[in-house]
Amino acid sequence: xxxxxxxxxxxxxxxxxxxxxxxxxxxxxxxxxxxxxxxxxxxxxxxxxxxxxxxxxxxxxxxxxxxxxxxxxxxxxxxxxxxxxxxxxxxxxxxxxxxxxxxxxxxxxxxxxxxxxxxxxxxxxxxxxxxxxxxxxxxxxxxxxxxxxxxxxxxxxxxxxxxxxxxxxxxxxxxxxxxxxxxxxxxxxxxxxxxxxxxxxxxxxxxxxxxxxxxxxxxxxxxxxxxxxxxxxxxxxxxxxxxxxxxxxxxxxxxxxxxxxxxxxxxxxxxxxxxxxxxxxxxxxxxxxxxxxxxxxxxxxxxxxxxxxxxxxxxxxxxxxxxxxxxxxxxxxxxxxxxxxxxxxxxxxxxxxxxxxxxxxxxxxxxxxxxxxxxxxxxxxxxxxxxxxxxxxxxxxxxxxxxxxxxxxxxxxxxxxxxxxxxxxxxxxxxxxxxxxxxxxxxxxxxxxxxxxxxxxxxxxxxxxxxxxxxxxxxxxxxxxxxxxxxxxxxxxxxxxxxxxxxxxxxxxxxxxxxxxxxxxxxxxxxxxxxxxxxxxxxxxxxxxxxxxx
Numbered sequence: 340x341x342x343x344x345x346x347x348x349x350x351x352x353x354x355x356x357x358x359x360x361x362x363x364x365x366x367x368x369x370x371x372x373x374x375x376x377x378x379x380x381x382x383x384x385x386x387x388x389x390x391x392x393x394x395x396x397x398x399x400x401x402x403x404x405x406x407x408x409x410x411x412x413x414x415x416x417x418x419x420x421x422x423x424x425x426x427x428x429x430x431x432x433x434x435x436x437x438x439x440x441x442x443x444x445x446x447x448x449x450x451x452x453x454x455x456x457x458x459x460x461x462x463x464x465x466x467x468x469x470x471x472x473x474x475x476x477x478x479x480x481x482x483x484x485x486x487x488x489x490x491x492x493x494x495x496x497x498x499x500x501x502x503x504x505x506x507x508x509x510x511x512x513x514x515x516x517x518x519x520x521x522x523x524x525x526x527x528x529x530x531x532x533x534x535x536x537x538x539x540x541x542x543x544x545x546x547x548x549x550x551x552x553x554x555x556x557x558x559x560x561x562x563x564x565x566x567x568x569x570x571x572x573x574x575x576x577x578x579x580x581x582x583x584x585x586x587x588x589x590x591x592x593x594x595x596x597x598x599x600x601x602x603x604x605x606x607x608x609x610x611x612x613x614x615x616x617x618x619x620x621x622x623x624x625x626x627x628x629x630x631x632x633x634x635x636x637x638x639x640x641x642x643x644x645x646x647x648x649x650x651x652x653x654x655x656x657x658x659x660x661x662x663x664x665x666x667x668x669x670x671x672x673x674x675x676x677x678x679x680x681x682x683x684x685x686x687x688x689x690x691x692x693x694x695x696x697x698x699x700x701x702x703x704x705x706x707x708x709x710x711x712x713x714x715x716x717x718x719x720x721x722x723x724x725x726x727x728x729x730x731x732x733x734x735x736x737x738x739x740x741x742x743x744x745x746x747x748x749x750x751x752x753x754x755x756x757x758x759x760x761x762x763x764x765x766x767x768x769x770x771x772x773x774x775x776x777x778x779x780x781x782x783x784x785x786x787x788x789x790x791x792x793x794x795x796x797x798x799x800x801x802x803x804x805x806x807x808x809x810x811x812x813x814x815x816x817x818x819x820x821x822x823x824x825x826x827x828x829x830x831x832x833x834x835x836x837x838x839x840x841x842x843x844x845x846x847x848x849x850x851x852x853x854x855x856x857x858x859x860x861x862x863x864x865x866x867x868x869x870x871x872x873x874x875x876x877x878x879x880x881x882x883x884x885x886x887x888x889x
């Protein structure tokens with residue numbers, strides 16, 4: 340799953356590093372406990388001669404994190420997960436789901452004299468373990484990095500339900516499932532997303548917002564919403580069949596029509612395009628290094644088997660936007676191949692790579708002067724985009740590239756959009772760790788969603804850490820929306836920079852600054868830092884020592 344932190348699952352005999360050995364030991368413990376409990380319960384399935392191997396295969400399909408999060412006291416729920424994954428192999432069943440009540444409302448009639456919570460139904464399958472992957476629901480509130488985050492009082496008055504989905508693992512699946520739950524009025528309080536090593540998903544949501552104690556009606560409502568969604572979009576297989584049977588070229592044109600706005604077509608002549616080496620691979624395509632008319636370029640190639648009507652529209656939107664922008668802090672668009680069977684987008688080659696790779700793969704770090712220079716570059720690029728009514732919608736370190744002169748440039752306009760005339764947009768997009776709360780909640784939003792993402796990205800540059808690294812992406816999203824979760828600003832942070840971070844990720848979009856204000860603030864901080872360094876240098880470090888002593 341594109342948004343999930345996946346782990347590989349080996350066999351019992353595979354060699355492992357110490358941390359992997361610890362996870363393997365824990366997985367074996369959970370597996371053994373679940374096996375014992377199921378046999379003790381008299382489960383017919385558990386008494387089968389092949390069950391032991393089948394159960395181990397189930398645990399091995401899923402990341403080690405699954406065993407860490409399983410509630411062994413609910414061992415029979417592992418059978419439910421196993422069954423859902425098996426049934427999901429049939430395309431006609433997807434997505435398949437299960438619903439059960441896990442907790443009744445808290446109140447006088449449900450509490451004992453000691454004031455402790457009384458559960459009418461069993462606790463959730465997940466979330467009862469002590470690891471930090473779980474966003475636990477405690478009456479007292481949740482604690483993250485020493486900061487207490489209060490729970491909504493609505494948590495105390497509604498039944499809690501656990502909804503488990505299984506389907507084929509695919510891009511944007513988590514977005515689709517959270518949208519589905521939101522559409523039927525449910526609030527996600529806890530979430531666990533797991534990708535199997537053979538292309539399927541197991542996603543567990545603890546939700547509230549359903550006013551009834553029985554679940555049959557909710558199952559019907561969810562199934563109707565799933566059926567409605569299926570009708571609204573064609574699968575890749577259906578599209579391939581439809582493409583073969585088309586009689587009119589207008590339905591599947593030889594070239595995708597890109598709005599011109601009086602500009603040139605920018606169609607790439609493929610005989611001048613040479614591929615060299617693959618640099619990256621993603622859900623929708625591959626990124627290659629190459630040349631076009633002897634100029635070094637990056638070539639984004641969309642996978643032919645995934646080309647659908649929706650992808651054609653997204654491709655046309657991306658090309659349309661990239662052709663409109665010309666700025667030194669935005670990656671330069673060179674051209675595109677618009678034939679549906681082979682869609683390419685060609686841009687300038689950025690030899691410095693992405694900020695994400697520098698921070699998290701190369702384990703690099705920014706000193707404050709370099710950090711400010713990069714942040715100013717990004718702010719200039721984003722200010723230009725917003726002045727031209729373009730909302731990026733997926734601003735993060737992976738989409739900021741560096742050229743040979745260490746100039747930072749905004750890249751990847753795959754989900755960017757021209758701002759609507761109303762000034763607001765809907766529909767969730769982006770990446771959960773950097774996503775604004777209004778986007779996660781499927782509420783109308785505007786360019787200030789990019790400002791929130793910039794604030795998270797700026798914190799990432801400052802600390803060198805992945806935002807909410809102790810949570811899965813979906814759990815981070817739940818924390819941001821339900822608990823007001825934000826990264827912890829380091830104590831040594833420049834006060835003006837700390838203030839800017841808090842303004843950028845303010846809950847209220849209207850109170851977030853524009854990029855013109857952000858740029859001005861960063862330039863002031865950079866100027867002050869430059870003056871301080873000049874004073875330190877001219878005085879042999881006296882002022883620096885004085886500040887340290889006071």
